Amino acid sequence: MGWAGTHALLSSLACAIPGIMATRSLPSARDRFATMMGAPLMTCSARLTVYVLLISVLVSPDTRVGPIGAQGVVMFALYLGGAVSAMATAWVFKKIGSRGAPLLPFYMEMPSYRMPRLRTVVGAVWDSCKGFLRKVGRIILVVTVALWLLLNLPMPSTAQLRDAGVNPADKTAVTAYVVDHSYAADVGRAIEPVFAPLGFDWRINVGVLASLSAREVFVATLGQVAAAENPDQPAKTLKTMTYTSGPHQGERLFRCADMTEIPMHPEATPDPQVLRWVIPAGTLPLHGRVTEPPDALAALVRDGLVAAIEVETRAVLIRLADGYDWARAGGAVRDALAAALRQPDQWRSADVINDDDLLRGALRDVIDGPAGDYIRSHGGTVTIVSVHNHHAEVRMAGTCAHCPASGVTLQTRLEKDLRTRYPDLVELRATEDSRTASRLLWPSLRRQRHA
Incomplete structure (x- = not known):
């Protein structure tokens, strides 16, 4: 990518938008496209607040990796991972991009380098900060205030609090009740089935939705939720926050992902x-x-x-x-x-089942499943003859009897499905009386398929 592409990726550490805009200086259309695809993967400063919050919750400050604290190592790994993924993405898109893309006739005379004046630096920084606060800060402020309203409305009456077993004089309990029954909580619970596979509850769901406007709002949202439960120590509340319902009730809400999750x-x-x-x-x-x-x-x-x-x-x-x-x-x-x-x-x-029973049950499921439905739709039938020592024998009758294609059905449908259910299968064969003709054609079909 050259120096211009590297400059664009480095600019993305502040924000991906100026990083993408910086790709205009690249003369090659292929390089511009590759750099634009990789720039958003760089860890921008907006993610820093979210990373700091999650690392402080998930990684103990006492944990160390050699002489270095684990929290710093995780933060460095996040930045390194973003840079590696950005460069890998740019490399992939550059390889698959068109090599015949036109080059832009871009020429720019660089001024001579001079030591910048302090007044110029301060003025440039102030102009950038002022623009950020005026544009982005306005959005963050409006969304944060809107979330505060959604997390605190509707206000329950004293009678409603007493009916719910909440002491109206206990401000902390009242605030927690209001947040748990707020409009924001209703929205978070409404979309809970969508994020349930990720283990999110309504509190995280609200934060994720709010972060669509700006990533920093995620921190403000969780801060308001935690402060409602424990206004004196919201950080401690975040670390010990647990699921309030569902199969994970009582388990910690924020924990490192379990990499041994079982696929099913x-x-x-x-x-x-x-x-x-x-x-x-x-x-x-x-x-x-x-x-x-x-x-x-x-x-x-x-x-x-x-x-x-x-x-x-x-x-x-x-x-x-x-x-x-x-x-x-x-x-x-x-x-x-x-x-x-x-x-x-x-x-x-309470049951003790041997391998033969397991194989018989798996074969029965296959015959009753899609493979068996396919055979029956053509007028054929399949019955189990014997099962012993990881070997199974079936009888193919009806239109499958002596059918030249029955060997194909046996191998590509029945045996394939059976091996997914019973990996220790050694052989699935048809009885001699049902494969007299098929065994003459099946080897030739296999030779044609592998030819």
């Missing part, structure tokens, strides 16, 4: 009351019907929401009780299951 996703089953939650193989050290799930899932069982839980090799089957549907209960079950999977030692099962 739901799959539909023929029974609308049952969802199959796919998890990595070996996540849970048991199989079969669960008699004692961890506390998060046990609470849903006690409340009558979940009727049964069963563990497979790579999935957890959860049945809802009658009267409930996944549209309403899906979020609660997902959060509870995610919390329960982090406690594999607290799962209890």
Whole structure:
């Protein structure tokens, strides 16, 4: 990128907008585009207040990395990560950009360098600060005042406070009640399902929405929320703030991300009351019907929401009780299951299932699933003949019997789906009477596919 591109990226440390504007001095259209794509990834000064707040909450001041405090190391890593990501992005876009882009006939005579005068420097700094306060500061002030109003309205009456068990003479309790029942809280709770996968509650949601106007407003929003609960020590309140509801109730709101989160996703089953939650193989050290799930899932069982839980090799089957549907209960079950999977030692099962039973169950699920539906839609049927020592044998009947393409169906549909459910599968084969013709054509099809 040369000196001009580097100057644009360095300008983005203050703000990405002047950094992008500085790319006008680049003669190559490809370099301008690459630099503009990387400039917003630089850590601008507006993020500094947010970083300071989050680092002070998440990183203990007593933690050290060698002789250096961990808080300083994290701050340096954030700046370094922004610079590396910006340069990597610029490099990628420069590589994929058009090499035939025209060059601008840009020429500029640079003045001779002189030592700047103090008066000139002070005047330039004052003009820049005055412009910032007049333009950006006005937006921050208006949004902060608007948030203060939304966090403090409507004002409850004395009767409402007494009905809620709040002493009207306790100003701290009254302020906390007002904030928790404010218009801003209603907005934050309304969008909670959108940010629930990130673990945000309504307080963070309000801060995120407010930061769309300016990143600094995020700090002001959380400051107002924390001051409502503890006006004397709002910083301490932020560090100890916990979830007030949901499956994470009582857990700290601000904590470092758990990099061992277990990936999972739901799959539909023929029974609308049952969802199959796919998890990595070996996540849970048991199989079969669960008699004692961890506390998060046990609470849903006690409340009558979940009727049964069963563990497979790579999935957890959860049945809802009658009267409930996944549209309403899906979020609660997902959060509870995610919390329960982090406690594999607290799962209890009364059933003892061997590998053959697991393979048989997985094969039955595959036959009842999309692969089986495909076969049945063509007039064919598949039945299990035998399962032993990680080997399975099926009989393909109907239109699949002696069909030249049955080998393709067996390998590309049944076996492929079965291996996702049972990774230890050694072989899936069809009986001799159902593959007499297919075994003559299947090798030639494979040769054509790999040719």
